[in-house]
Amino acid sequence: MQKSLLLLSIVLLFANLSFAAEPDRLYEQANTAFAARNYKEAKGLFEKYLILFPDGKDRTKVQYFLGESSYQLNQFQNAIDAFNVVVRCYPDDPLAIDAQNRIGDSYQRLGRTGEALKAYQKVAEKHPHTQQAEYANYSISWLKNPDLKLKPKIHLLPDVQMQLAKEAFARKEYEKAKVEFENFLHSFPDHEMAPYARIQVAECHYHLGRYAEAIPNYQKALTNYPENLYRDYAQYSIGWCYYRLGNLKEALEAFKRLAREFPKSRYLASLEGLSDEIKGKIQLKEAEELYNEAQDNYKRGNLALAYQELERLINEYPQSPYVPEAKIKLAEIKSALHPEAEKLYKEASKLHQGRDYEGAIEKYRWIISGYPSSEYAKLASKALALIVEEMIESEAAILWSKAEKAVDEGRREEAGNRYQEIIERYPTSSFGKKARERFNEILLIFEEKEAEKMYQLALGHLREERFQQAIGEFEKIILTYPKSRYIEPAKKGIVEARRALFELQAKRGYEIANEYYRLKDYNRALDEFQKVLEGYPGTPYAGKAKAAIDQISKIFLDKESEDVYNLARRYYSEGQLDKSFKEFQRLIDEYPESQYREAAVEAMAKISKEMVNEVAKELYDRGRGYQKNGDYALAIEEYEILLKRHPSSYWAPYAQYARTECFYTGYSDYRRAQAEWLKMVDTFPTHELSPHALYHVGECYEKLKEWEKAKATYKRLVEEYPESMYGKGELAQFIRAFLTSSQEGMKD
Missing domain, CATH: 1.25.40.10 (Tetratricopeptide repeat domain)
Incomplete structure (x- = not known):
């Protein structure tokens, strides 16, 4: 019996020596996964180490990083359990102090402030004058003094600093939150959360009513971080800041810029109706300014100018509260302006009678613009119309005389230009109709000669197989010279050229598509073959294009099924088993003839098994927890x-x-x-x-x-x-x- 026990002890001793290499390797694998932020894998490896090697030399570190892995996975209760094992079983290890602080962090993340305070107080009391105690004291101060503006005395990790800021903001402690977000930007200016922190600094100013200070911070979020996801929100908030400051034009411009630069922004929906409200306020202010200007001009004796401004106010801002007063003032000015209008009208009439059209026009126009409500404004308008008629008739008579002289001297082209000028510039004059008749006579002669030239040019294009140019020339004849004797020959030429061009284009289109197919650029090849099939039916190339399209469709089908298969595999590698299962199922349903179908069936069976494993893992974890606590x-x-x-x-x-x-x-x-x-x-x-x-x-x-x-x-x-x-x-x-x-x- 004693001999057996002795030999067994020796066996166990050498078993421990043989195991030494294995736990080291497992510990290294777990650390590698943790360093790569693959916390789920790291947690599983740390747990495996504790199962196989409960007395391993690295058990304290393994237990601590098991808790850290759970913390990073937001499994805070599991983290508390793991860190408690470190504190309870290895109280003399330096990691026990860090574990106690992490227990406080975990309780804080769970919203259990009282338990978090107790955890931090243990560190502060048992381990004073240490960096861990400084962190604990800082956390206690933060939790106990919500109105205190604290600045970190130690260099916190980015996620810890950001969490402090977010929690202050959530409690509506905006002054404190602003300080914490600014601390984050100072400590981690290149962090991926820096754009968010900058936005939140602006938000704190906004909630504190400091809109002028909020604007430059929103603008920094736009200019300093051009790729961030909060840019449309920053532009949206700038508009609201200007609105709160009463700067309505800038607010309207900011909202317009939001719509222009971010047309798909979800914030645009909330602005429906607001732009109209801002425009209304702006118009009210403009109406007030216009009314005040009219009042000033009236006081200075500029009655015509005041009259124009009041009329503009009534016409452009009819809903303005200044309109009733403007109408009263307008009536006063109107009665005062009539004597001046009468004097100007007499002067203009005298100039008109003397055929000084320019002088008369100037005075008539001044009456219309300066005294629009007087009876002389209507008389001036009629007089202006009469002057225009007289001037048109006079100028048309001069051009007619020159055209007639050119005809008499055989200069038909010059005569045609003169007649055309009369038609275009003075169609209502007495010479307009006569000029059109003379112009048509000359035009017929020129058109027939031009049509003949164009027909010969089109025939040349047709002989040289320049079909498009030939069609263009034939069409010009039809459109430009519809009365020419070359109309019917041109129509026949178009039919012949189009038939030849149609065949040639089909051939060229097929050759282009075939070249893309040869280069394995199947997307372009498919587009080009489709163009041939749809654009040139009845040609031999349409049939060839149809066969090619069928071949490419088969290639695409194979490629699509491969893409679905690869997507399913990627989801599987990322641990997204539900999505992976659905994609494999889609491959089987949509591509039953695919070469990947059998592999998809096998993969679905494997995934089903792994999904079961996840449920089993939860049961196993609970069992291990009970076992560690002695609840067998x-x-x-x-x-x-x-x-x-x-x-x-x-x-x-x-x-x-x-x-x-x-x-x-x-x-x-x-x-x-x-x-x-x-x-x-x-x-x-x-x-x-x-x-x-x-x-x-x-x-x-x-x-x-x-x-x-x-x-x-x-x-x-x-x-x-x-x-x-x-x-x-x-x-x-x-x-x-x-x-x-x-x-x-x-x-x-």
Whole structure:
């Protein structure tokens, strides 16, 4: 008996030596995942380390970073549990102080302020004059003094600094929040959250009613961070700041800029109707200014100018409250202006009679603009119309005389230009109709000659296969010279040229599409073949294009199914199992003939299994939590639920192993533990924990003093798991020596 125990102790000693390399490797893998911010993977590896190597040399660090991984995953209660283990089990380790602070941080994130204060106070009281105590005191001050404007005395991590600022803002402590957001910008100017922090500084000013100070901060968010997601909100807020300051024109311009630069902004909907309100206020102010200017001009004796301004006010701002007063003042000015208007009209009439048209026009216009409501304004308008008629008739007569002279002298082109000028400039004069008749006579002669030239040019294009140019010339004849004898020949020429061009274009289009196809630019090739098919029906190239389109469609179908398959795989690699499953299902439904269909079916089966594993993992985590806290009955209950509902999941063997640990460690029920561990070996013979389970079966037999069964179990361990730590190397040699020695002892 003593000999057996001695040999077993030696075996365990060398087992620990053999295990030394494995925990180091597992710890390194976990740290690598944590450093890469893959906190979910890191958490799983840290948990695995604690299961396999509960006495490992790095267990304190592993326990701490298990809590840190949970914290980064926003699993704050799990983080508290993990950090509590560090504080309770390793109180002398320096990490215990950091763990106590992180317990406070976790409670704070859960909104449990009282418990957070207690956690920080423990650090401040037990470890004064340390950096951790300074952090704890800072956090206590922040939680206890919501009205205190604090500045960090220590360099906080970005997420901690940002959280402090956000929490102050959420409590509407805008002065404090502004300080914290500014501290963030000062400490982390290039951080990805810097644009958000700048916006929030402006928001704090806005909520404090300091709109003039808010504007430059919103503008910095626009100019300093051109790619940030808050730019439309910054522009929107600038408009509101100007509105609050009473600067309505700037507010309106800011909102217009929002609509111009961010046409899809969700903030535009809230501005419906506001722009009209601002415009109304602006118009009211403009009406007031116009009324005041009219009043000033009236007082200075500028009655005509005052009259114009009041009329403008009434016409442009009819809803203004100044309109009634303006109408009264307008009537006063009107009665005072008539004598001046009469004097000007007499002067203008005299100039008109003397054919001084320019002088008369100037005075008539002054009457109309300066005294629009007097009876002389209407007379002046009639006189102006009469002057225009007289001037038109006079100028038309001069041009007619020149045109007639050109005809007499045989200068028909010059005559045609003169007649055309009369038609265009003076169509209402007595010479307008006569000029059109003369012009048409001359035009017919020129048109026939021009039509002949164009027809010959079109025939030349047709012979040289320049079909488009030929069609253009034929169409010019039809449009420009509709009475020419070349109209019918031109129409026939168009039909012939279009037929030839149609065939040629179909050929060229097909050749272009075929070249894209040869270069494997299938998108462009498909577009070009489609153009040939739709644009040139009835040609031989349309049939060829149809066959090519069918071929490309097959290529696209294969490519689309490949894209869906790759998307599903990417979702799988990112851990988005639901999306991955849906994409694989879409591939099977939409592309049943795809080469990826079989792989998609297999992947869906695998994903279904992994989704089950996630549920199993939650049960396993709860069981481990109960087990760590010594609640073995609850732990066993969670493990048994997992084994019953998800017996084929990834976590089933781990649950079986941990459940058996509860019988062994918690209840010292070695008979039950032996049976359960043996059940695990039989159920999961190839699992990584099975060699360890079989080893513990032998250990249970020894506890029960059933030496023959212990020996048989160790023998089975060596034989069935020759590649494990128990089957090769120094540890295997000691096991075999133990078995030989035990056998000899039994003979004795």
